Amino acid sequence: MHRAHHDAFWKTHAVHHSSRELGWLASVRGHPVNVVMQRAPIAIGAVLLGFDLTALAGGTGAFALYGLLLHARVDWDFVPLRRVLASPRFRRWHHSRDVECNFAGLLPL
Numbered sequence: 001m002h003r004a005h006h007d008a009f010w011k012t013h014a015v016h017h018s019s020r021e022l023g024w025l026a027s028v029r030g031h032p033v034n035v036v037m038q039r040a041p042i043a044i045g046a047v048l049l050g051f052d053l054t055a056l057a058g059g060t061g062a063f064a065l066y067g068l069l070l071h072a073r074v075d076w077d078f079v080p081l082r083r084v085l086a087s088p089r090f091r092r093w094h095h096s097r098d099v100e101c102n103f104a105g106l107l108p109l
């Protein structure tokens with residue numbers, strides 16, 4: 001889905017990438033259409049798979065906090081898990097203007 005946002009849906013995803021300097025607030029900067037398109041499939045899929053709504057609410061909150069960390073202005077890369085778990089350094093690479101890579105939101109594996 002994130003790749004599609006960098007291609008067919010770039011006009012809405014570009015809002016998220018419009019920060020001149022990446023910081024934790026970039027995590028919550030997004031076009032409403034982009035936000036719904038990214039989150040609705042995950043939420044609908046989880047409900048259809050039978051996940052408990054309370055667990056989903058907790059997971060959503062935890063993932064939102066993780067998003068704030070990923071976009072924070074810190075140079076952490078979670079060695080030795082850097083190839084498995086997305087880190088602020090990994091996210092900064094994605095937000096750099098030179099390359100189109102590192103689309104994973106959580107598991108770059």
Ligand SMILES: [Zn+2]
Pocket residue numbers: 002006013017094
């Ligand atoms: Zn992106």
